[in-house]
Amino acid sequence: MMAYGRKWAFVFVAVAFLFSMGEGGVLKLGFYDEVCPLAEDIVYNVVKRHIPLAPSLAAPLIRMHFHDCFVRGCDGSVLLNSTKDNKAEKEAIPNQSLRGFSLIDEAKALLEQHCPGVVSCADILALIARDAVFVAHGGPYWNVPTGRRDGLISHESEALANIPGPTFNFSQLIKSFSSKGLDIKDLVYLSGAHTIGIATCGPNTFSKRLYNFSGRGDSDVDPSMDKYYVDNLKKYKCKSPKDNTTIVEMDPGSHRTFDISYYKLLNKRRGLFQSDAALLTDATSRYYIDQLIEGSIDNFFAGFAESVEKMGQVGVLTGSAGEIRHHCAFVNY
Template identity: 60%
Template sequence: MESMSFAPILIMFLCFLGSSQAALKMNFYAKTCPKAEKIVLDYVKEHIPNAPTLAAPILRMHFHDCFVRGCDASVLLNSTSNNTAEKAAVPNQTLRGFDFIDKVKSLLEAQCPGVVSCADTIALVARDAVVTIGGPSWSVPTGRRDGLISNSTEAANNIPAPTSNFTTLVTKFANQGLNVKDLVLLSGAHTIGIAHCNQSFAARLYNFTGNGSGQDPSLDSEYAVKLKAKCQTPLDNTTIFEMDPGSFRTFDLDYYKLVLKRRGLFVSDAALITNSTSRSQIIGLAQGTVSNFYTEFAKSMVKMGKIGVKTGSSGEIRKNCAVLNS
């Protein structure tokens, strides 16, 4: 009886999911704000070349947004006296680029008040920023609306941590409708950007056992020496390290090559070669062409950008991305 009663609910859920995704479309603002996407692109092309390292955190912001209540710009909301928002959660405390998104949104509001959502703004800026630094492009269908809820606990629970093992990663991705291939491809974004020592990888160097000592045996020993030279104590909260040393500003295949050499910076990077399926995929990517990586990465980004989107009359179109409309 329980399985019979569950089936209609599942079908209804799948229909709702499909219909919400179908509501997104290319050039959604063609009539309501025809210059919207050009406004975003022009601003990104003007400013990202002067701050190319901002592309990675904005891409990460998009990822973190979509993994909590879907791609609804809930990551942009400020905390209030009655609510601790996603921004305050540990995974989001090192996010950068909020002011960049706010500036783009202000330009959109000046052109078309109350039309373009913050959720679409993040999605468009993330894509355009990556393209501007020479990375892959992908389609960004628009029509997302902004969520009304932002909760730090949900962010802490849903966003994969750099200390996650393979099972945890697969579970958290599956919860969002993403598979192992998506996990491998989206992890490829680690080819750009930087990480903070104590929040990301210090435990691999000094406290892998959890008892105040021990180094992660899966970490290449020579690489560990280099990491320790910069991250000299487990409590170092200021030192940063390149995710992909030597080409951290270039969207290339080096990340996968480093992971295979046991030089992935995070536990979550190292976890990708503990499973035969994901390891095989990484070997294929590392031995393949950049253009193939770009093509496959684009597919996963399009898929991620449709997670739990709010459309139609759901949510709202925020005037200010950091606060709900009054």
């Protein structure tokens, strides 16, 4: 498996190098090679030890990386705990279902033993997200240019204001993504992470599409959703509009494999979220979806790798900005 991953690393090295030249060229592949040469191996070994036993953690870990980058940039702010005077990003509704913090804490503790005060939590999160997807689901192995530093600020309100929601329409989605320097292609490819995702029923996620969509009663459903899919969700999963706990796979039948099945279901109007369905409402995004369905898994892996590498360099702190946290849940004192 590692041999296959390294093949992808070489395939994408040119792309990663180009992105690492942005923002003053401060992120680079192998940033820790001289100061902590085993850093990436230590992170990978933590993932390899735990993820095969809990493969469902891969989806929330890649989502954690996404949510981190969309609030103040990729600075590890999503990892900070709340204090008596401040509710942190973890408290925001979009982040309450995130899991895998213990893996990040374990990797950080090992790195602090090996090379204290060197490897940032923001870099650990970026590396763990990549490694978890690869180890658990045979997903793409993309390069992660490193050199990020950790942020000092984390506010619940900023997470609510910046993380794109499952009820967003296309205009809202593209406004959110473009504010981070990401385009329609990035939106389509990054949405492909839903191929391994799960969600719970509830009005904050998708069940409003099944019940009282337009405010006319519980038999009123989202007309953009396939009727057979709606009927099955209501019969076997979200049996009541009050259900907030039942788990639903975003890519039924294929949620353990990182593949293009998500896009095929999307094209059949079986995307779980309104934000999924919104991808079909724009000609350019539909073009990319059609390309993905007609193309090979290698094309999807390459495009996803390019977009996630690009996202991983949004608003990074480098040089003397921020800090290198001693523990990922707390700022240094």
